[in-house]
Amino acid sequence: MTAAVRRRRADASSGRNRAPVLFVVPAVVAVGFLAVPLVGLLGRTPWTSMATELATPRVLEALRLSLVCSLGAVGISLLLGVPLAFVLARFEFPGRNLVRALTTLPMVLPPVVGGVALLLAFGRRGLAGQWLDRALGITLPFTTTGAILAEAFVAMPFLVITTEAGLRAMDRRFEDAAATLGAGRWTTFRRVTLPLVAPSLGAGAALCWARALGEFGATITFAGNLPGVTQTMPLAVYLALETDLDAAIALSLVLLAISLAVLVALRDRWFPTA
Amino acid sequence: MLRTRIRLAAMLAVALVLAACGGDDEPSGGTSASPGELRVFAAASLTAAFGKLGEQFTAANGGTKVTFNFAGSQALATQIQQGAPADVFASADTTNMDKVKDLVGAPQVFAGNLLQIVVEKGNPKGVKGLDDLASSDLKVVLAAEEVPAGRYAKQILDQAGASVQPVSQEDNVKAVVTKVSLGEADAGIVYATDVTAGGDKVEGVDIPREQNVVAAYPIATVEASRTQDQAQAFVDLVRSAEGQGVLQSFGFLPPPTS
Numbered sequence: 009m010t011a012a013v014r015r016r017r018a019d020a021s022s023g024r025n026r027a028p029v030l031f032v033v034p035a036v037v038a039v040g041f042l043a044v045p046l047v048g049l050l051g052r053t054p055w056t057s058m059a060t061e062l063a064t065p066r067v068l069e070a071l072r073l074s075l076v077c078s079l080g081a082v083g084i085s086l087l088l089g090v091p092l093a094f095v096l097a098r099f100e101f102p103g104r105n106l107v108r109a110l111t112t113l114p115m116v117l118p119p120v121v122g123g124v125a126l127l128l129a130f131g132r133r134g135l136a137g138q139w140l141d142r143a144l145g146i147t148l149p150f151t152t153t154g155a156i157l158a159e160a161f162v163a164m165p166f167l168v169i170t171t172e173a174g175l176r177a178m179d180r181r182f183e184d185a186a187a188t189l190g191a192g193r194w195t196t197f198r199r200v201t202l203p204l205v206a207p208s209l210g211a212g213a214a215l216c217w218a219r220a221l222g223e224f225g226a227t228i229t230f231a232g233n234l235p236g237v238t239q240t241m242p243l244a245v246y247l248a249l250e251t252d253l254d255a256a257i258a259l260s261l262v263l264l265a266i267s268l269a270v271l272v273a274l275r276d277r278w279f280p281t282a
Numbered sequence: 283m284l285r286t287r288i289r290l291a292a293m294l295a296v297a298l299v300l301a302a303c304g305g306d307d308e309p310s311g312g313t314s315a316s317p318g319e320l321r322v323f324a325a326a327s328l329t330a331a332f333g334k335l336g337e338q339f340t341a342a343n344g345g346t347k348v349t350f351n352f353a354g355s356q357a358l359a360t361q362i363q364q365g366a367p368a369d370v371f372a373s374a375d376t377t378n379m380d381k382v383k384d385l386v387g388a389p390q391v392f393a394g395n396l397l398q399i400v401v402e403k404g405n406p407k408g409v410k411g412l413d414d415l416a417s418s419d420l421k422v423v424l425a426a427e428e429v430p431a432g433r434y435a436k437q438i439l440d441q442a443g444a445s446v447q448p449v450s451q452e453d454n455v456k457a458v459v460t461k462v463s464l465g466e467a468d469a470g471i472v473y474a475t476d477v478t479a480g481g482d483k484v485e486g487v488d489i490p491r492e493q494n495v496v497a498a499y500p501i502a503t504v505e506a507s508r509t510q511d512q513a514q515a516f517v518d519l520v521r522s523a524e525g526q527g528v529l530q531s532f533g534f535l536p537p538p539t540s
Contacts, residue, residue: 133465
């Protein structure tokens with residue numbers, strides 16, 4: 009290490025390092041760009057009538073439905089996503105990278121495209137949907153179950169990826185120790201692995217939940233829009249925007265508050281203050 | 283030292299943003315398209331007919347490009363209220379035109395449209411009229427009540443005393459046709475022109491005239507437009523004999539006289 013580098017590092021750790029103006033200007037613009045919309049939202053919020061805006065049956069219905077659907081999506085994701093993360097993290101099998109890519113695809117896929125794909129797969133005429141309809145009489149579009157599936161489709165990758173990373177990072181010697189002490193695979197997983205990856209699992213679930221809560225495109229495309237059945241908060245915001253701006257802003261604020269709460273809850277994980 | 287630097291940077295940043303915002307105040311302070319381009323905000327049901335009229339307008343006006351924003355009229359009205367750059371607004375109802383009446387010139391009704399029940403090709407569920415839509419084993423999709431087509435549909439169903447429980451309220455009328463043509467829904471109420479535009483996957487079941495309503499489509503130039511002449515020229519084309527011919531070839535009616 010040269011003296012110059014050593015000095016710079018020392019400056020950085022003692023806080024004497026100055027960010028160059030060349031970087032600070034765009035950085036400040038970036039912060040402004042991200043913050044101004046929030047200020048705009050807060051500035052236009054009808055604080056005095058906020059309570060009445062939020063207490064309308066339509067809003068309460070959307071809130072309730074959003075909670076049901078997003079928690080349902082998290083439930084499905086935990087049930088299917090945790091085993092998937094475990095398999096991806098611990099076992100070598102042909103096509104594992106392909107499976108991993110497939111798993112993360114919904115994260116980068118435009119949600120509306122996801123909705124169309126879901127329709128073509130699970131719609132009444134869809135690949136699997138026509139079978140469901142004929143054999144079991146189940147149709148998914150336009151149902152709350154459909155909305156849950158749409159949200160799970162979009163949100164599950166967040167849980168899988170975060171959990172898989174946690175599984176890879178954990179110290180496997182604890183598992184080995186448990187095994188030597190006679191614990192079976194299931195006991196080891198339940199009593200050793202799960203508690204050890206709990207922080208990752210929790211963060212993944214929170215991310216997954218936040219994403220499900222905000223889901224719009226896949227939901228409106230696959231599940232449609234009906235108050236009390238498939239009209240979740242983001243759909244209600246979108247439609248309210250076209251008729252009742254104040255209601256839309258009030259709803260947006262609720263979603264913003266929830267997002268902030270998730271951020272605060274996960275702050276130690278994302279912004280470690282070492 | 284660090285403080286002053288950050289303050290300096292912040293001032294620079296603010297200046298930069300202000301400069302960027304101020305840039306298009308010149309020369310006339312509008313927010314609309316540059317000359318040579320016309321932005322038409324039109325009801326989703328006008329998609330095909332206005333597409334054709336746009337081509338004719340471009341051909342007749344030295345290549346002036348017409349850019350369309352097709353969506354539910356309620357969405358377009360909101361966008362115009364929020365300052366979206368529109369030169370012309372064509373709504374599927376007078377309600378949404380009234381919402382922006384302070385921002386547009388005098389609206390003129392230029393077309394009418396009847397509503398029709400849309401079903402899958404071959405009408406597999408044997409829908410004959412409005413009463414059939416109330417059947418519980420029929421999946422009916424309507425436009426949301428905020429959408430003109432949804433409001434017209436509600437009006438028709440209320441008048442007929444048919445209590446229909448839709449499985450979804452779509453954000454614009456074209457989405458209703460899509461859900462039926464995909465086979466996800468059995469029936470919907472849309473404009474007759476949407477059934478025609480829906481192609482060979484759907485067909486229409488007429489709603490008797492005495493139960494039907496005639497949708498009135500108003501059009502107006504947007505006052506913030508920087509290309510008033512072009513905007514007016516487009517409105518004139520729509521209302522001309524030529525424009526009316528095109529609209530009627532897509533199934534629109536002459537403007538209702540009321």
